[in-house]
Amino acid sequence: MIERIAILGTGLLGTSVGLALRAAGYRGAITGWNRSVEHAQVAEQMGAVDSVSMDAMEAARAAQVILLAVPIYATLDFMEKLAPTLGSEHLVTDVGSTKRIISEAGARLFNTPERAAFLPGHPMAGKERGGAELGDANLFRGTVWLFTDDPNAKRSPHSAALVKSWREWVAAMGSKAIDLDPARHDELVAWVSHLPQFTATALSALLESEVGAAPELKDVGGRALREMTRLGASPFSLWRDIAYTNTDAVERALLALEQRLAYLRENLRTPVLREEFEQANKFRRE
Amino acid sequence: MIERIAILGTGLLGTSVGLALRAAGYRGAITGWNRSVEHAQVAEQMGAVDSVSMDAMEAARAAQVILLAVPIYATLDFMEKLAPTLGSEHLVTDVGSTKRIISEAGARLFNTPERAAFLPGHPMAGKERGGAELGDANLFRGTVWLFTDDPNAKRSPHSAALVKSWREWVAAMGSKAIDLDPARHDELVAWVSHLPQFTATALSALLESEVGAAPELKDVGGRALREMTRLGASPFSLWRDIAYTNTDAVERALLALEQRLAYLRENLRTPVLREEFEQANKFRRE
Numbered sequence: 001m002i003e004r005i006a007i008l009g010t011g012l013l014g015t016s017v018g019l020a021l022r023a024a025g026y027r028g029a030i031t032g033w034n035r036s037v038e039h040a041q042v043a044e045q046m047g048a049v050d051s052v053s054m055d056a057m058e059a060a061r062a063a064q065v066i067l068l069a070v071p072i073y074a075t076l077d078f079m080e081k082l083a084p085t086l087g088s089e090h091l092v093t094d095v096g097s098t099k100r101i102i103s104e105a106g107a108r109l110f111n112t113p114e115r116a117a118f119l120p121g122h123p124m125a126g127k128e129r130g131g132a133e134l135g136d137a138n139l140f141r142g143t144v145w146l147f148t149d150d151p152n153a154k155r156s157p158h159s160a161a162l163v164k165s166w167r168e169w170v171a172a173m174g175s176k177a178i179d180l181d182p183a184r185h186d187e188l189v190a191w192v193s194h195l196p197q198f199t200a201t202a203l204s205a206l207l208e209s210e211v212g213a214a215p216e217l218k219d220v221g222g223r224a225l226r227e228m229t230r231l232g233a234s235p236f237s238l239w240r241d242i243a244y245t246n247t248d249a250v251e252r253a254l255l256a257l258e259q260r261l262a263y264l265r266e267n268l269r270t271p272v273l274r275e276e277f278e279q280a281n282k283f284r285r286e
Numbered sequence: 287m288i289e290r291i292a293i294l295g296t297g298l299l300g301t302s303v304g305l306a307l308r309a310a311g312y313r314g315a316i317t318g319w320n321r322s323v324e325h326a327q328v329a330e331q332m333g334a335v336d337s338v339s340m341d342a343m344e345a346a347r348a349a350q351v352i353l354l355a356v357p358i359y360a361t362l363d364f365m366e367k368l369a370p371t372l373g374s375e376h377l378v379t380d381v382g383s384t385k386r387i388i389s390e391a392g393a394r395l396f397n398t399p400e401r402a403a404f405l406p407g408h409p410m411a412g413k414e415r416g417g418a419e420l421g422d423a424n425l426f427r428g429t430v431w432l433f434t435d436d437p438n439a440k441r442s443p444h445s446a447a448l449v450k451s452w453r454e455w456v457a458a459m460g461s462k463a464i465d466l467d468p469a470r471h472d473e474l475v476a477w478v479s480h481l482p483q484f485t486a487t488a489l490s491a492l493l494e495s496e497v498g499a500a501p502e503l504k505d506v507g508g509r510a511l512r513e514m515t516r517l518g519a520s521p522f523s524l525w526r527d528i529a530y531t532n533t534d535a536v537e538r539a540l541l542a543l544e545q546r547l548a549y550l551r552e553n554l555r556t557p558v559l560r561e562e563f564e565q566a567n568k569f570r571r572e
Contacts, residue, residue: 124508144505178506191496192507196514199489202546203482204566210477210542212569219430220464221478222410227513228482233570236563243554254551256496258544260488265540268529277522280490283498284519 001165003028006063008056008078010034010043012127013095014069015135017173018048023137024172031059034132035070042132060092061085065166066116068094072241076105083109083116088156090116091163095123097189097238098245099148103182107150117159119166120182122146123175124193128233141174146189148182190249194242197231198254201239204232287451289314292349294342294364296320296329298413299381300355301421303459304334309423310458317345320418321356328418346378347371351452352402354380358527362391369395369402374442376402377449381409383475383524384531385434389468393436403445405452406468408432409461410479414519427460432475434468476535480528483517484540487525490518 005021007014010032018030032049033056034040040052053059060066060082068075075096082092092110096102103120110118125143127134147167155163170177180188207229211217218225243250267273291307293300296318304316318335319342320326326338339345346352346368354361361382368378378396382388389406396404411429413420433453441449456463466474493515497503504511529536553559 124506126508126510143508146506176505188497188503188506191493192503192511195493196489196507196510198550199485199547200514201562201566202550203485203543204569205562206543206546207477207481208565208569211474217474217478218569219462220410220432220474221482222412222429224412224482224517225478227516228486229566229569230513231510232566234563235567236560239563240559243559247554250554251551254547257489257492258547258551260492261485261540261544261547264484264488265537265544268533268536273526273529274522276487276491277520277525279494280487280515280518281521283490283494283504283515 001161002065002169004063005029005065005067006031006033006053006059007049007067007069008033008060009068009070009074010040010049010132011069012130012132012134013123013125014067015043015046015048015132016125016137016139017067017069018043019046019135019137020140020173021169022047024169026169031063033059039132043135046132046135048132048135057081057085060090064090064162066090066092068092068096071238072096072098072102072245075102079105079109079118086116088114088116088159091119091159091166092116093119093121093166095121097122097193097242099146099182099185101245103148103150111150111153111155113154113156117153117155117163119163120148121170122148122185122189125175128230130235130238138174143175145170145175145177146185147177147179148185149179186246187249190246190253194246194250195253195257197234197239198250199257200229200231201234204229287447288351288455290349291315291351291353292317292319292339292345293335293353293355294319294346295354295356295360296326296335296418297355298416298418298420299409299411300353301329301332301334301418302411302423302425303353303355304329305332305421305423306426306459307455308333310455312455317349319345325418329421332418332421334418334421343367343371346376350376350448352376352378354378354382357524358382358384358388358531361388365391365395365404372402374400374402374445377405377445377452378402379405379407379452381407383408383479383528385432385468385471387531389434389436397436397439397441399440399442403439403441403449405449406434407456408434408471408475411461414516416521416524424460429461431456431461431463432471433463433465434471435465472532473535476532476539480532480536481539481543483520483525484536485543486515486517487520490515
């Protein structure tokens with residue numbers, strides 16, 4: 001039933017969605033828009049979109065499904081601008097990494113019978129670097145796509161059907177949908193996504209201070225060091241919005257890790273160290 | 287010139303050395319000993335050793351090069367027992383992860399013209415799980431093999447030649463030798479190896495406490511979470527000895543990371559966050 005999709009933001013995620021839709025057999029139109037048009041043209045050359053639009057609002061109005069694949073604050077800006085110009089024949093969905101603020105805006109601006117539907121989404125997929133040229137048709141295969149949909153949304157039958165159809169395309173891209181309350185979402189990703197990222201950033205920044213002057217010594221760390229610092233390459237531009245829109249939960253998670261590291265440090269020569277290793281082993285076994 | 291090697295300890299590293307020597311063209315004898323003989327037999331079946339010895343001391347006396355591939359305290363025990371029974375026709379070397387204590391024992395017990403040579407070594411290679419069955423002929427390819435040799439060692443010409451020849455075999459296994467002072471070695475590996483491990487352990491143990499009861503939620507974290515907790519599977523038996531023999535340097539590194547995490551936590555909404563990401567990006571760029 002979906003025949004016209006607009007992807008606003010052809011970075012890594014937007015481009016990968018276009019490629020994954022094509023790989024899953026989607027035959028309709030895909031229009032791409034990007035703040036810098038060169039990146040939309042890269043997505044077009046890769047086959048992720050079949051046309052490039054210079055006007056995001058026009059591309060959105062012409063589509064049935066509008067995928068917002070831009071940073072969180074840019075997503076909120078688009079939501080404000082799109083809500084008055086779209087109608088019950090549209091679905092807007094997003095890929096933002098925090099969902100409380102976006103879901104609140106969705107309830108305020110969308111999801112009435114006259115307005116477009118808004119489905120807050122968050123594919124748990126990415127790479128440590130962004131950009132259309134890294135787009136990958138298999139990026140979502142075997143991953144989880146979180147939705148924080150509003151159970152009280154009052155949608156037109158048409159836009160409700162678009163929601164159902166988009167969920168089917170997400171499954172066709174190889175991703176498993178999990179539905180969560182927005183606040184629970186933000187709490188959960190603080191632990192399993194944001195904490196690992198900020199830990200890798202702190203560890204990489206610390207090691208740059210300690211051994212950065214002797215880069216040949218990085219080889220000494222081998223695979224374990226490379227792995228524990230790979231996310232150190234993540235761009236600030238993406239994580240700034242996450243830090244701003246999930247501050248409390250991230251603070252709690254970071255403080256808990258600081259305390260856990262201190263506990264381990266104080267027990268390097270006591271039986272507690274064994275317990276900590278056993279607890280860690282358990283996390284990896286399940 | 288090396289024609290008879292004894293590998294004492296056929297775990298992951300000992301077995302991998304045997305396989306890597308064969309792959310590099312070593313044609314001499316390799317005898318394996320292990321505390322539990324079944325694991326030595328696995329190494330034999332894999333072709334890492336061509337005979338299994340039930341008596342480590344006898345195997346050592348019959349060899350020219352004795353590779354100690356057991357945990358650190360077991361290495362120290364072997365050094366005490368081997369020193370009086372070996373002579374200037376032998377070289378003892380090891381793979382222990384900390385080198386200060388082992389190098390001190392080496393200077394005390396070996397490296398006189400009448401005694402065996404002792405060459406403290408530390409291949410920066412491993413897997414998150416141990417065992418002969420994970421032995422891998424390519425484990426050392428592209429890695430670094432640290433040596434903390436004593437520049438004042440007074441060796442017989444014969445055992446000095448064995449040291450030179452062993453270094454050539456290390457290169458043939460695909461590993462690059464780096465020579466370091468023992469104290470500098472322990473300080474360096476505290477940063478680039480022990481800190482990443484203990485961070486992964488603390489992070490995994492914390493996440494087990496926080497989301498362990500809902501294992502389906504681990505999928506949410508995706509690749510980033512898997513990577514940042516892979517080392518959580520590391521066995522306590524290996525890391526206990528490291529924690530005991532490099533306590534001060536590991537404590538300093540852990541405390542520094544706690545402070546860096548707190549700094550990041552206190553600055554989630556300030557320009558400092560950008561600086562931390564840039565510093566982390568720099569570590570990954572070089």
